[in-house]
Amino acid sequence: MEAYGAAGTLVAIGAGPKSLAVAAKARVLADLGLPAPRVVVIDKHGVGGNWLPLGGWTDGRHRLGTSPEKDLGFPYRGAPHRTHAAQINAGMLEYSWMAFLVAHQTYTEWIDRGRPNPHHNVWARYLEWAAARSGVDVRIGTAETVRLTDDGWNVAYRRADGTVETVDGDGLLVTGPGSSDEPLLDDPRVLSVSKFWHAVSRREIPASSRAAVIGGGETAASALDELVRHEVMSISVISPAPTIYTRGESYFENSVFSDPTGWPSLPAAERRDVIRRTDRGVFSVSVQENLLADDRINHLRGRVTRARRVGDSVHLALCNPDCTAVEHAFDLVIDATGGRPLWFLDLLDAETLDELELAIGAAPDLRNLENAIGHDLAVTGLPQPLYLPNLAGFAQGPGFPNLSCLGELSNRVLRSAVDRSSVDRSAVDRRSGRVSAPAGVR
Structure with a gap:
């Protein structure tokens, strides 16, 4: 001792x-x-x-x-x-x-x-x-x-x-x-991660015709996994990736996480590619399986560059490389981009x-x-x-x-x-x- x-x-x-x-x-x-x-x-x-x-x-x-x-x-x-x-x-x-x-x-x-x-x-x-x-x-x-x-x-x-x-x-x-309490817009229709889970615990998630979850990682996955249990007509998952990726769980991917011995010797571009494909902006297999059959869920590609209140809706401007920003309207937004x-x-x-x-x-x-x-x-x-x-x-x-x-x-x-x-x-x-x-x- x-x-x-x-x-x-x-x-x-x-x-x-x-x-x-x-x-x-x-x-x-x-x-x-x-x-x-x-x-x-x-x-x-x-x-x-x-x-x-x-x-x-x-x-x-x-x-x-x-x-x-x-x-x-x-x-x-x-x-x-x-x-x-x-x-x-x-x-x-x-x-x-x-x-x-x-x-x-x-x-x-x-x-x-x-x-x-x-x-x-x-x-x-x-x-x-x-x-x-x-x-x-x-x-x-x-x-x-x-x-x-x-x-x-x-x-x-x-x-x-x-x-x-x-x-x-x-x-x-x-x-x-x-x-977890920093939403992109101070508005009752935009919930930070903590406000979302607080509303869940109090059963105060409002009914929504069109909701959005911003983020492509596990924070967003958990929020989405919960949101589908509530009265929402459609849910858009917004992330810059071209699709919602599933976290790799094969031996080859897992072994890189468990044993980082050779990691620093990989070229920088390859290291960032592995992280992007297997860790950042991915959903776990179990969440993907839960969401697979729910036809209310769709994916919108882009980064949210602006959020503003317009009447009863929240307008989000989505920007993609070499494209003009496009606005989409929602009546409920969960900012689950993580910490x-x-x-x-x-x-x-x-x-x-x-x-x-x-x-x-x-x-x-x-x-x-x-x-x-x-x-x-x-x-x-x-x-x-x-x-x-x-x-x-x-x-x-x-x-x-x-x-x-x-x-x-x-x-x-x-x-x-x-x-x-x-x-x-x-x-x-x-x-x-x-x-x-x-x-x-x-």
Whole structure:
């Protein structure tokens, strides 16, 4: 147990699967007597909030798009300390989906029912169970300010009672999609993701003759899967793709997500093509099967460039390359384009933003940050690690932004934390004249 915190403190914003995968593996390392960082997680809603109605991204009753067997330890290959990989992976089995089911005496039933993907609220219960088992320090509050310091990171967060507290860490892990309450137009006929699910929970979805769902990913898929259960005469799915793609689930596609070893060697155009075809702007197979026979659904290609209220309708301007924008009228619009990938930049103070721009050598926009993510899933060039797995898909592998390789994600983050802490301790020892061997990770 004394090894817990031996590699400093890692602060994580967002108490979802990524943070909990890192926290669980850090506990396993510590229990084996290996150096591991202390993990402190900050989240507005607590563990698994985005998989519950209170998070604003779901009503909790729709099914997970990924197999739950891709759990906190998957793919159970490699480890932060390579000579202890077998012991570490065995320890992570104690945090597996199967262990959760066995602990709740539902494993046999799940097998007999054909291993179905769980509902979102059940996945949240799994995350809560894993968090309690790991003993991770979870702080309930909204992160408000993030500041890079000489020694690491300082995060200020506001608790429900209005008080502001701070936590310092040697590294910062940012996860989550940001807010789900930002519609493209402030109008009662245009619903953000959170307003849509709030209306669903209160049974206040209005009858509609022509509805639109903007977005082609899983956020839009869940909203569409719910909307078809209500009184709507026609539903248009609006996305820039030429059709609504189904997420690839063959061995060849899945293996790229599970094992990103050769990913960085692929040409940039091929990497973006794989992500476009298999991850971004695609519906899961189960949702596609549910919608297949519903003749109310159609697809409109284009990007929404303008939204305006005209009488009782909302007019959306759709733009396609080399084409004149065309307006379509709807009486109900759900903006399900998903979260803002750069939402966390709003938390950084001016000096930290300057440091980030200096580190990547360009303005911190989406493309530049994606290109700056290193093997450890942190932004290269910063003096203190800022881990951004949600932006690591292009540079390091398509599984890091989602649930496809949480075990490899935790390996890279923790290996980096331990390596950095060993270097820091060695530097201190040299300055003090002491001679000590840094804790190895090989």
